Amino acid sequence: MAKKPHASATPATEFLRRAGVDFTEHAYDYVQHGGALHSAEVLGWDAHAVVKTLVMQDQDAKPLLVLMHGDRKVSTKQLARQVGAKSVEPCVPEVANRHSGYLVGGTSPFATRRSMPVYVEQSILALERILINGGRRGYLVGIDPKRCVALLNARAVSCAMGLDD
Numbered sequence: 001m002a003k004k005p006h007a008s009a010t011p012a013t014e015f016l017r018r019a020g021v022d023f024t025e026h027a028y029d030y031v032q033h034g035g036a037l038h039s040a041e042v043l044g045w046d047a048h049a050v051v052k053t054l055v056m057q058d059q060d061a062k063p064l065l066v067l068m069h070g071d072r073k074v075s076t077k078q079l080a081r082q083v084g085a086k087s088v089e090p091c092v093p094e095v096a097n098r099h100s101g102y103l104v105g106g107t108s109p110f111a112t113r114r115s116m117p118v119y120v121e122q123s124i125l126a127l128e129r130i131l132i133n134g135g136r137r138g139y140l141v142g143i144d145p146k147r148c149v150a151l152l153n154a155r156a157v158s159c160a161m162g163l164d165d
Contacts, residue, residue, distance in 0.1 A: 010135030011101070012108035016143075019151055023141040026131055030105065030138030036070025039140060043131065047071040050140070051124060051132045053107045055096035055116075058085035063099040065109050067120040067132070067148075072160040079159040083119060106137035109152055118154040125149065125156060 009017075016023050028042045040047035050070035056079075057063050064083065068074055080088040090096075093104040101113030109118055109132065124130060124145050132148065134141040148154075 010108070010139070011111035012133070012135030013141065015111040016141065016151075021143065021147060021151065023134075023143045025134065026140045026142060028138050028140075032105070035105075039131070039138075040070055043140070045131055049127050049130050051130045051145075053100075053109045053133050055091045055100050055104075055107060056088050057091050057095070058083070059087045063091065063095075063114065063116045064088070065100075065112070065116050065118045065152075066157075066159075067109060067118065067124060067154065069121060069124060069160060071163065072121070073163055073165070075159045075161045075165075078161075079119065079157060082157045082159065083117075083155075102133075102135055103137060106133060106135060106139070108133045108135040109148075109154075110135070118152040119157045119159075120145075120149055120152075120154040121160045122156040122158050123160065 031038050036050040036052050037047050040050040047070040052068050054066045076088045096104050099114045100107050127145050130145045131140040
């Protein structure tokens with residue numbers, strides 16, 4: 001009997017398994033700076049359902065995670081207003097790696113090195129299923145977004161804007 005292909009475990013997938021979460025595994029060839037649009041294209045998914053995990057920080061350099069549609073970007077002004085910060089900006093890759101314990105391009109919101117507040121674009125919750133990073137470049141997991149948010153104790157925000165805005 002042939003075995004089902006299985007990607008190696010990551011801290012994120014170990015976390016999901018311990019929590020009893022059903023998820024699907026989606027591996028693809030990672031391309032530097034390809035992002036969610038590339039992974040959506042090669043996996044045959046709508047980029048709106050491929051969710052990016054972004055490590056950001058407030059004016060005091062306190063980190064936070066933002067879950068955003070692959071075909072949208074974060075309005076940092078709107079996000080700052082909604083989280084009660086003066087300003088929010090993306091972390092530089094080295095700082096993001098240090099906070100999350102993952103390499104940028106492979107950042108999962110699950111089992112991060114440092115505990116951080118998680119914010120999710122509210123429209124993600126309307127999706128039936130999302131793909132989100134599984135803790136390694138070129139590896140996404142399919143999960144129910146409501147289950148994802150419950151596991152992360154994420155707070156819904158409205159800060160999406162178009163990629164061309």
